[in-house]
Amino acid sequence: MTVVWKFGGTSVGSPEKLRAVARRLVEAHRQGHRVVAVLSAMGDTTDDLVRRAYEVAVRPQPRELDALLSVGEATSCALAAMAVHELGERAISFNGRQAGFHTDDAHGNASLLRMDPQRVAQALDEGFIVLVTGYQGTSSGDDVTTLGRGGSDASAIALAAALGLQQCDIYTDVPGVFTADPRVVPAARRLDRLGHEEMLQLAEAGAQVLQTRAVELAAKHRVDIHVRSTFTAAEGTWIRREATVFEQAHITGVAHRRRDAVYTVRGLSPATVSGALAQRGAAIGSMMPEAGRLRFTAPGAEVQDVVAAVAEAGAVAEVRDDLGSVSVVCPAVGNRPEISARMLAVLERGGIEPQLVTSTPGRVSCHVGTEVVDRAAELLHDEFDLHAEPVGERG
Structure with missing residues (x-):
């Protein structure tokens, strides 16, 4: 073999x-x-x-x-x-x-x-x-x-x-994929099995176990991924080709980025900014056109590359580099507005003020101060009881 x-x-x-x-x-x-x-x-x-x-x-x-x-x-x-x-x-x-x-x-x-x-x-x-x-x-x-x-x-x-x-x-x-980064959330639980889409959402939200493109390739070519520890012979996490029943899906986990800058430019269209970043190998995360300016994120891109790309397009980028992001990942989040409500409520109770909130069909993300990213991840992991084995979890 x-x-x-x-x-x-x-x-x-x-x-x-x-x-x-x-x-x-x-x-x-x-x-x-x-x-x-x-x-x-x-x-x-x-x-x-x-x-x-x-x-x-x-x-x-x-x-x-x-x-x-x-x-x-x-x-x-x-x-x-x-x-x-x-x-x-x-x-x-x-x-x-x-x-x-x-x-x-x-x-x-x-x-x-x-x-x-x-x-x-x-x-x-x-x-x-x-x-x-x-x-x-x-x-x-x-x-x-x-x-x-x-x-x-x-x-x-x-x-x-x-x-x-x-x-x-x-x-x-690490011995697999966890419900959060175990170095940040000690109570994080190793997942036995995930679908490709669930892993893709975790990767896009900042989980560093797998590159986003790798998960996309695996899904396209129907390749199962086994994430496991180099230092033991134990089973890890299987990322398989099975589909998720969205309406019954559990919250997969919490992912974070300690640094996730927000950029502001004036005088450039969304298409121009996106094209300039693409030439530097960077991609837009979220984009918020506002009166006279454009705010956007470029997750995973180096700040100096984004600034240089905008400069080559003829503008100056203002950078909020004191922000990170924390995300709750769930393939069903678009059908479950209570998840966003609980997420914002627990951050408010913890004295953490979101600077930007974005959502996709698979996750809700909040930009918060870099210094409180780890605490936000712990609060959200605890709020959704991710340390406990969900009833009926696959695998």
């Missing part, structure tokens, strides 16, 4: 952890599996490279920034291949181009156009353990591109689908 496993930055964050990953790959190989591992950059490597780029340039060229950031994953894969060889098995590492990831030319947030994993399949046929760089591909002009922050998740899902698999395992430093 062929398996595609993805290991995040914390899972390969040191030589010792890389060797532990290599041992897991070798063990699976010796049990008869054909093993592909997609690796992230080690630890905080990507953040360090971004910092270095902005130390030498106010506005780094997107093409060169992608060339720089791709180094991290290549390092992880080469070192992991060496560790596998040290254990007596054969391994080979491939970068995005070699593994067949073909993208458009949108540096910083490229879209996958097609997959051609011929070299990966050939190496598996020859008995190699295959290490593939996550987060990157190659454009039509043969330039290195990157797939946005957390893009290694998308790399793994896309590769699994291209190899004809119906499952992809995502190994990380």
Whole structure:
């Protein structure tokens, strides 16, 4: 059986952890599996490279920034291949181009156009353990591109689908998906099973377990995701292809972003702002046209990139960077107005004043002061009793 496993930055964050990953790959190989591992950059490597780029340039060229950031994953894969060889098995590492990831030319947030994993399949046929760089591909002009922050998740899902698999395992430093970030809400409960749509809403609201695009790819190609701990053999959370009955759905969880800036521009249309951000690989979260100005959010985008994009469009962005966001995720929230009412009431009782409230069919989000985001998440988790097992929960 062929398996595609993805290991995040914390899972390969040191030589010792890389060797532990290599041992897991070798063990699976010796049990008869054909093993592909997609690796992230080690630890905080990507953040360090971004910092270095902005130390030498106010506005780094997107093409060169992608060339720089791709180094991290290549390092992880080469070192992991060496560790596998040290254990007596054969391994080979491939970068995005070699593994067949073909993208458009949108540096910083490229879209996958097609997959051609011929070299990966050939190496598996020859008995190699295959290490593939996550987060990157190659454009039509043969330039290195990157797939946005957390893009290694998308790399793994896309590769699994291209190899004809119906499952992809995502190994990380937590044992699954929780009803909230357990580092912020100690009472958070691990979820055994989710639907793709539920996980998508959590990811869009700030849960950092999976990249949004990866979940979208999994849903499109009908790939089940198993999010599990790198450091144990225990079952994690299964994200499966089953549909949710919206009218009977439970509240899935609470997600947050400690930093979620709100921007204000004058003199630009919504289309102009959206287009300018798209050229920088950023997307609009919510947009509020008002008299003479436009307020918007760009979740996950770097503030300096948003400001630069607006400047290139001929305007100056005012930034409220002292805000974060907290969201209650429930696929049925559009049919349950009491959820929004309870959310706002519990924040008011806690002395937390929302600066902006937005809703989608799958979640309600409030922007609040950065310093109270964690407390807001705890209050909401407790308000909706998410620490308790819901009656009739699936799985």
